[in-house]
Amino acid sequence: MSKWFRIEPEVPGGLGDNAVFAIVDGRRVFSVLHVEIDGWLGDDILTCVGNVLATERARQLTSTLKLRAVTVKKLEVTRSSEYAQLFGRKRLPQLHWLQLEGTAFEDDFAIDNKGRLIVSAKTINEFRSNLHLENCDIKPVRPPKRLP
Numbered sequence: 531m532s533k534w535f536r537i538e539p540e541v542p543g544g545l546g547d548n549a550v551f552a553i554v555d556g557r558r559v560f561s562v563l564h565v566e567i568d569g570w571l572g573d574d575i576l577t578c579v580g581n582v583l584a585t586e587r588a589r590q591l592t593s594t595l596k597l598r599a600v601t602v603k604k605l606e607v608t609r610s611s612e613y614a615q616l617f618g619r620k621r622l623p624q625l626h627w628l629q630l631e632g633t634a635f636e637d638d639f640a641i642d643n644k645g646r647l648i649v650s651a652k653t654i655n656e657f658r659s660n661l662h663l664e665n666c667d668i669k670p671v672r673p674p675k676r677l678p
Contacts, residue, residue, distance in 0.1 A: 546608050563606070581627060583627060599639075605626070
């Protein structure tokens with residue numbers, strides 16, 4: 531069995547007008563995250579422009595697992611007009627912004643240098659057992675070869 535997995539979570543929408551970011555080393559680094567939701571299929575881990583979002587259940591699990599280098603931040607969540615048309619007043623879950631500051635293929639839950647979400651086998655097993663991830667694409671991956 532693979533030791534590492536790549537998760538490609540559901541994308542529930544895009545950036546809202548109140549998002550604030552800077553470009554650092556070619557990547558967006560957010561100081562304020564505002565996500566405008568177009569739809570939500572029920573998964574506990576989501577993504578928006580390279581940011582990891584988690585439902586309360588997923589946030590609690592990351593805390594229980596004591597995953598290193600995960601900081602929980604607040605974000606602003608709004609519903610788009612498309613959401614209102616499709617789902618009416620259906621409530622969204624409370625979402626949290628998980629800032630992953632660890633190293634992919636070393637820490638259990640991290641972003642690699644290509645912006646992909648990399649998770650250890652131990653962590654993916656816990657996620658699969660405790661979270662709704664039906665719309666996530668989960669694939670085994672190998673760590674990159676290190677140059678001598």
